[in-house]
Amino acid sequence: MKAITIEKGKVAFYSSLSADTLIVNGVLKVNGTLKVRRLLGRGIVDARRLEAESVNLRTGFIREVEIGGGAFGELYATTCKARGTLCAKNFIQALEVSARRLVVNRSNIGSCTALEVVSLRRYLPNKLLSGLKKLLTAPFRRLMKPKKKAVKKPALALPKEPAPKPEPDSELVSAILDILREKGYTVSRIRETESQAVQELAA
Helix, strand or coil, X not given: CCCEEECCCCEEEECCEEEEEEEECCEEEEEEEEEEEEEEEEEEEEEEEEEEEEEEEEEEEEXXXXXXXXXXXXXECCEEEEEEEEEEEEEEEEXXXXXXXXXXXXXXXXXXXXXXXXXXXXXXXXXXXXXHHHHHHHHHHHHHCCCCCCCCCCCCCCCCCCCCCCCCCHXXXXXXXXXXXXXXXXXXXXXXXXXHHHHHHHC
């Protein structure tokens, strides 16, 4: 039998289903038994019973699981039996689990029978560990950093206003004129029109 594929975004209902290869990227609901050689996909399978040789599925809501071995992203079951390795990458919840090797991240299992149990939490990727380390030590690194001293900018030099011209002292001027008259000098006042003409000639 050829592979059956349930596309993403589609929901398929069966009373029971048998296939060689089943790829579920959407949602598959089986009221009875789902019997396949290979079950694959990034979708959801909801069934009363699953019989398969190998599984690689994102999410399974299956009451009775009996497989050769495989991996689930999340598995919610009543009883789960695997002749080889059973891996739950994110979470597994079951009343009874029986497997030769059980690999789990988080779990809620009533009773477990396995020759070896491996926790995925011990095998976090190095990038994730370094990211967590940076996240946890960030507040301390901020405290340890020396504060940069603010560089004082030179104050802007404002243009100086010209000093006001001193007004001539009228008493001093009259005293100087009197002395000049006594010495024989003739003193006369220049009219404003004449001073303007002199300034124009000088220019």
